[in-house]
Structure formats: C-alpha cells, structure tokens
Amino acid sequence: MNANAEPAVLSSRRAGPLQDKLERARRLLDEGEPTLxxxxxxxxxxxxxxxRRFRARYGLSPAEYLAQRKLGALKGALREGRDVSAALYEAGYGSPSRVYEDGAARLGMTPARYRAGGAGERIRWSLVDTALGTALVATTERGICAIELGGDAAALEAKLRAEFPRATLERVDAGRDDYLAPRLRAVAEALAGKRAQVPVDLIGTAFQKKVWDALMRIPRGQTRSYAEIAREIGRPQATRAVARACAANRVAIVVPCHRVVRGDGSLGGYRWGLPLKQRVLESERAA
Structure with a gap:
C-alpha cells in the first residue's frame, strides 16, 4: 500500500483514538526522523x-515509511535537476554513502546516473528465443545491462524504456549487429543451462553491486540464503536489503538471483515468477 494513500475508515468505536495516534505518528515521520x-x-x-498497527493501516512499517519518504524526496530533487550532493542532504541522507549503500534506496543506479535517466548512454537491444522463452537482451558498449524475460515483446520493451528513459535505445534485428549478435548467442546458451561467457554492465548502487557480485560466485546447482549473502558481503544485519537488491536485478539468470532462497529453504520472491525460479533451480541441480 502506498504511504500517501488515503487510509480506510475503521468501523470500531475504539478506532477513533487509535486512528488519531497512527495519523500523528505518520505526521511525525513526515516532519523528522524519530526512532520507533x-x-x-x-x-x-x-x-x-x-x-504492528502502523503496518496494518499503511502497509509499511514506520522505518519503511520513512525510507520511502526520503527516497521520494531525493528522486523529486534529482528529476528537477538539483545538484546530487544537495539533493542527498536535503532529502535527509546523512552522507552520500547512505544512499549508495542502503538497499532501501533502490535507485537502480548511482544518483548521478539516475538523475541523467540514462542520458548519454546508447543501448542496443534485441529479442531472442531461448529455452526459457522470449528474452529481451540490452547492452551498452561495456556489456549487457538487462536481460528481461516474458512472452509479450511490447511489455519487455516498455520495461526497458522505463529503466532508461533518457538513453538512446536502438532495436537491432537478431544477428544483424557484429557486437550484439555474439552476446545474444551467449545469453541463449546461458539460459539453456550451458556454460557461456556473458560480459555484463551492472548499473546499480554500490550495495547492489556487492550483492550481485556475490550472486555470481554461487556455484551452479547450489543456493544461498539472504542471510548468508549478507554475511559474505560484510553486512550481516542487511538481510532485507540483500533481498531488495536481488529483486532489483535486471539481468535474469546470468546474475543468478534465482539461487538465493529464504533461511528455511523456501523460494522467496522472484522478479520473473516463482514457477520459473523453481524450474531453473531444478534444472541446475539435475545437471
């Protein structure tokens, strides 16, 4: 539920005073950064x-509400063209490292690159049929920046344009580009479970990149828990932030967020759907 959404009216006679307290708590979070x-x-x-009651009413914990408010303020300032440093401090981040490392921020790229909306980037992309269905593969001059899976070509393109609204996007027919063609083949091989060298250009925060690098070190056929990844990158208290970084991964299969599960072994979430996550894991274990 959006923190700014109009809260539902509670019917209980005792709901009035509680509703007032929750609304006051929300106002205090809008005005400052109190601890719980x-x-x-x-x-x-x-x-x-x-x-408990704040989450039930607004769909977020007080800490999550505060993080969302700060991120919204930062995004607004960056879209207005404000200086990155000024935008960071005005939004309430105590230091630049907080937004670069905090998984809750989830800008998907550094603030400077987010502000630019991909401006100056030339991204070539194409669709390729793979063992997992249709994939959109997008690449910068440095490597693959996105692999999206899905059956609807128009929806895949819309996702790419939403990620990089100010980049120069160029669709290339499969096999018609000397740079893109071998990368398409490598992606198709990787998605088929074959070993393939796929150069990537991972665009994200410093924290996200640490997580994604850790994912690529997980051997095929094995899994790690979110807590294990957090410990591996030296942030043992950042289990939830690790989960958010996995959810923000744009490079399906090649950056293997499907190999991260909950502590009890259950699958957890997956950007491209849990049935696909289970299918890929079973295939890797069998191989």
Missing part, C-alpha cells in the same frame, strides 16, 4: 503495538 521508540513515546503506544 521515540515515536511510540510521543503517540502513547508501545513500540511493538505501534509497529
């Missing part, structure tokens, strides 16, 4: 009760 305990004291609820 500070917020609980100010509105007269226990921290655990506030956490």
């Amino acid at each position: 305990l500070e917020l609980a004291v100010q509105v007269g609820l226990s921290a655990s009760h506030l956490q």
Whole structure:
C-alpha cells in the first residue's frame, strides 16, 4: 500500500483514538526522523503495538515509511535537476554513502546516473528465443545491462524504456549487429543451462553491486540464503536489503538471483515468477 494513500475508515468505536495516534505518528515521520521508540513515546503506544498497527493501516512499517519518504524526496530533487550532493542532504541522507549503500534506496543506479535517466548512454537491444522463452537482451558498449524475460515483446520493451528513459535505445534485428549478435548467442546458451561467457554492465548502487557480485560466485546447482549473502558481503544485519537488491536485478539468470532462497529453504520472491525460479533451480541441480 502506498504511504500517501488515503487510509480506510475503521468501523470500531475504539478506532477513533487509535486512528488519531497512527495519523500523528505518520505526521511525525513526515516532519523528522524519530526512532520507533521515540515515536511510540510521543503517540502513547508501545513500540511493538505501534509497529504492528502502523503496518496494518499503511502497509509499511514506520522505518519503511520513512525510507520511502526520503527516497521520494531525493528522486523529486534529482528529476528537477538539483545538484546530487544537495539533493542527498536535503532529502535527509546523512552522507552520500547512505544512499549508495542502503538497499532501501533502490535507485537502480548511482544518483548521478539516475538523475541523467540514462542520458548519454546508447543501448542496443534485441529479442531472442531461448529455452526459457522470449528474452529481451540490452547492452551498452561495456556489456549487457538487462536481460528481461516474458512472452509479450511490447511489455519487455516498455520495461526497458522505463529503466532508461533518457538513453538512446536502438532495436537491432537478431544477428544483424557484429557486437550484439555474439552476446545474444551467449545469453541463449546461458539460459539453456550451458556454460557461456556473458560480459555484463551492472548499473546499480554500490550495495547492489556487492550483492550481485556475490550472486555470481554461487556455484551452479547450489543456493544461498539472504542471510548468508549478507554475511559474505560484510553486512550481516542487511538481510532485507540483500533481498531488495536481488529483486532489483535486471539481468535474469546470468546474475543468478534465482539461487538465493529464504533461511528455511523456501523460494522467496522472484522478479520473473516463482514457477520459473523453481524450474531453473531444478534444472541446475539435475545437471
């Protein structure tokens, strides 16, 4: 649920005072950065009760609401063309490293490149039939920046344009480009479970890149938990941020976020759908 959405009216007679307290908590988050305990004291609820009821009402925890508000302010300032450093501090990030490393920010690229919207980048892309269905493969001069899976070519193109709205995008017919053609073949081989060298250009925050690099070190046929990846990159408390970085991965299969599961072994989420995640994992284990 969007933090700015109009909250539903509660029907209980006791809902009025509680509703007022939750609304006050939301206003305090809009005005500053109180901790959960500070917020609980100010509105007269226990921290655990506030956490539970705030999430039930707004669909976000107080911390997630605050992170969303700060990110929204940062994005707005960057779209207006504000200086990156000024935008960071005005949005409430204590230092530039906070937005570069905080998985909750999820800009998908550094603030400077987000601000540019991909401006100056030339991205060539094509569609290729693979063992996993139709794939859109997009590449910069440095390597592949996106592999999207799906059956609808128009939807795949729309995703790419949404990711890089100011880049120069050029569709190339499969096999008609000396640079793109071998990369299409490599992607098709990788998606078929074959070993292939696929050069990538991973555009993301510093934290996201650490996670994605760790994913590419997971051997085929094996999995790691989000907590294990967090420990591997030296951020043991950042399990949720690792999960968000996996969700932000644009390069299907080649950056193997499908090899990351929950601590209990269940699949967790997957950008391209859990049936595909299970299918790929089973195929890798069998091989």
